[in-house]
Amino acid sequence: MPSSPRPLRKLGFLTIGLFDEADPRRGHESTLEIIELGERLGFDSAWLRHRHLQYGISSPVAVMAAASQRTSRIELGTAVIPLGWENPLRLAEDLATVDILSGGRINPGVSVGPPMHFDEVKGALYPATADAEDFSYERVRRLLDFVRGKPASDFSGVQGFEVFSDRVQPHSPGLGRRLWYGGGSLSSARWAGEHGMNFLTSSVVKAESGEGPYDFAQIQLSHIRAFRAAHPDGADARVSQGLVVIPTDSASPEQRAKYEEYAAKRTPRTTSPQGPARLMFAPDIVGTSEEIAERLHAHAAFREVDEVAFALPFTFEHEDYVQILTDMATKLGPTLGWRPGA
Structure with missing residues (x-):
């Protein structure tokens, strides 16, 4: 039986942080300004996408560090860091450092699998170890262990004038419970639950069984329920949904036309599974x-969550994001039962 919609408890947004190659500072500054605006509007969280060798945020941990010094309340997340590009021990050090600097406000989201275009990049990324690298869930488990304080070294104590720890320093208590797994399959949902992570479910899921027809919301709902069934916290385990949602309440006629055209171009991919991975994409939601x-209250998966990180479209202008975020915080959020943070 479908559940009744829950009042929205946490409202967040997700940005890719695009920039012009000729002026990358302007694009990064725009991202920081958007996060500052989000805090003023009362958003609970701001999330950063991760893009390597593209014109988007390649170092979300560094951007979170900068944002942490320009804000005081809003939580800062990544959706997601692909661990195939990372050394879990070094990443654990960076995450803990930024969490300490932010006052315990970061929510790192991660995923696994080989890096995109691995054959083309492996010579630069892992010139001597490409064939030996493990891109499975084991990479996440190592990160979890290091963040949660398990030993990373067989040595601790004093050597000369230096003091050594056997675990990652700084250690940030509580960060281990704010790690998220970004998953689009039943196996990833179950794994995240079994390992006590939180679960990010986006506008992309896998159609894994049967001949169809496929319903995106029902597939996503099955992932949420599998995650919570496997999680020690059960029904209270945290899930955040990340659909592309574009409110038009205060948009100009030109903005509304642009938003509708953007969504229309992306609609064909939502009608059936795409590619060898059989990915299902959720339609973008544009309107008042x-x-x-x-539409959200009719969405089976949305009815199971009380946290969202609505994704901002990739290619819009700064002033479009200002309008969209303002409408989300002042119109859409309250309509969904949300109240802005202090």
Whole structure:
């Protein structure tokens, strides 16, 4: 039986942080300004996408560190860091450092699998160890262990004038419970639950069985329920949903036309599984806050969550994001039962 919609408890947004190769500072500054705006509007969280060898945020941990010094309340997350590019021990040190600097506000989201275009990049990334690298869930488990304080070395104590720890320093208590797994399959949902992580579910899932027809919301709902069934916290385990949602309440006619054209171009990919991985994409939701709320309340997976990180479209202008975020915080959020943070 479908559940009744829950009042929205946490409202967040997700940005890719695009920039012009000729002026990368302007793009990164725009991202920081958007996060500052999010805090003023009362958003609970701001999340950063991760893009390597593209014109988006390649170092979200560094951007979170900068944002932590320009904000005081809003939580800062990554959705997601692909661990195939990372050394879990070094990443654990960076995450703990930024968490300490932020006052315990970061929510690192990660995923596994080989790096995108691995054959083309492996010579630069892992010139001597490419064939030996483990891109399985084991890479996440190592990160979890290091963040949660398990030993990373067989040595600790004093050597000369230096003092050594056997675990990652600084250690940030509580960070281990704020690690998220970004998953689009039943296996990843179960694994995240079994290992006590939180679960990020986005606008992309896998159609893994049967001949169809496939319903995105029902597939996503099955992932959420599998995650919570495997998690020690059960129904209270944290899930955040990340659909592309574009409110138009205060948009100009030109903005509304642009948003509708953007969504229309992306709609064909939502009708059936795409590619060898059989990916299912959720339709972008464009309209007034009342119209969006009606569609979300009819969405089987949305009814199971009380946290969201609505994804901002990739290619819009700064002023478009200002309008969208303002409408999310002042119109859509309250319509969904949300109240802004202090």
